[in-house]
Amino acid sequence: MSSDQVEALVAAAGEVPVVVYGEEIPPVPVDEVVASDGGVETLVTRVAKRVERRRERDALAEANAKLSALNEYTRELTGCQSVREVSDTVVEAVTNALGHGRVVLAMRDGDVFYPYGHTLPSEPEVKIDVDDGVVGRTFETGESQIVDDYAEDPDQAREVPEIDSVVSVPIGEHGVLQVTTDRTAAFDRRDAEFLEIVASHAAEALSRLEREADLRVERDRLHAFFDGLRAPAVYVESADGETPVLREVNSAYRRAFGDDGVGRPVEEAFPTAVERAVRRAPRRGDGRAPSDPTRDDRRTGGPDGRTGAGADDGARRSGVRAVRDGRRVPVAPRVPPGADPASPSWSSVKVNTGASVVGA
Structure with a gap:
């Protein structure tokens, strides 16, 4: 081969390695020169090594590209607000970032799996028991499964002509992620590892959604309990070192005292206008305050003052409770007859280890 031919070959080769066999040193840079005295076997060995190194380098570059692409989807998974969002993001990650065409996200519903997210041409109506098929084996073992020939797999759940290879990875206790193809021995351990990255983030996102749902249920229960208390109650937040x-406030408190103080520091929220009116009222002979003529519909609960506790009535009869971190804290008992309602023991704000309580 002439020098011009070598130059033309190198120019056309691009990133393909060029190995020259002969005694002459080519005028242009090549990957390797193999002397002819080593024989053809030496040439074949050198070329095979060059090809293998190039494949490894290309595989590493491809892996880095896939990891970079997956990073975007894993960030999206951390912000998903529904199971549907998680499913859509997982399917997009597997198809777009990893380049797989046939993807199925099988979610567990009791004792069966059903295809929740997928890229199949039609809507599948197949449900598989949790202990059947490759999907069941994946879930039970908690380990990824690589099937080179699905037709020969001992756990084949059903015959599907277009499925020859399967890679299946678990998604915690939630389900299984599977990729299939019509080629045999199409997947290797690296394919499974990439799917495991997606599956692990999906499992964490689904677990987070479950925890949030449980917290919402518990919060709603506590809120219903708090609001349903017959005695006036308040909820106070106090961080370390903050006011x-x-x-x-619950409904009973709102009927008796209003909710003007909500959102304000307890030093400003208490005592309420009702408490101040009671303090200013002249004492009767028995030491009790007369009915407060200034009470309004908002505090009495009705235009005629009969459907709710009056200002002084509610103040004297209801020991306000504080609720903190979902727990109610009883504060002041009812004011016994003859007691002074202006006494700090029931009408002042108290702060104890961050929980502010008020008696009314």
């Missing part, structure tokens, strides 16, 4: 703030 306690009145965050919420």
Whole structure:
């Protein structure tokens, strides 16, 4: 081969390695020169090594590209707000970032799996028991499964002509992620590892959604309990070193005292206008305050003052309770007959280890 031919070959080769066999040193840079005295076997060995190194380098570059592409999807998974969002993101990650065409996200519903997200041409109506098929084996063992020939797999659940190879990875206790193809021995351990990255983030996202759902249920129960208390109650938040703030009042408190103080520091929220009116009222002979003529519909619960506790009535009869971190804290008992309602023991704000309580 002439020098011009070598130059033309190198120019056309691009990133393909060029190995020259002969005694002459080519005028242009090549990957390797193999002397002819080593024989053809030496040439074949050198070329095979060059090809293998190039394949490894290309595989590494491809893996890095896939990891970079997956990073975007894994970030999206951390912000998903529904199971549907998780499913769509997983399918997109497997198809777009990893380049697989046939993807099925099988979610567990009791004792069966059903295809929740997929790229199949039609809507599948197949459900598989949790202990059947490759999907069941994956779930039970908690380990990824690589099937080179699906027709010969001992756990084949059903015959599907277009499925020859399967890679299947678990998604925690939630389901299984599977990729299939019509080629035999199409997947290797690296394919499974990439799917495991997606599956692990999907499992964490689904677990987070379950925890959030449980917390919402518990929060709603506590809120219903708090609001249903017959005695006036308040919810106060207090961080370390910060002024306690009145965050919420229940219906009984709202009927008796209003909710003008919500969102304000307890020093400003208490005492309420009703408490101040009671303090200013002249004492009767028995030491009790007369009915407060200034009470309004908002505090009495009705235009005629009969459907709710009056300002002084509610103040004297209801020991306000504080609720903190979902727990109610009883504060002041009812004011016994003859007691002074202006006494700090029931009408002042108290702060104890971050929990602000008020008696009314």
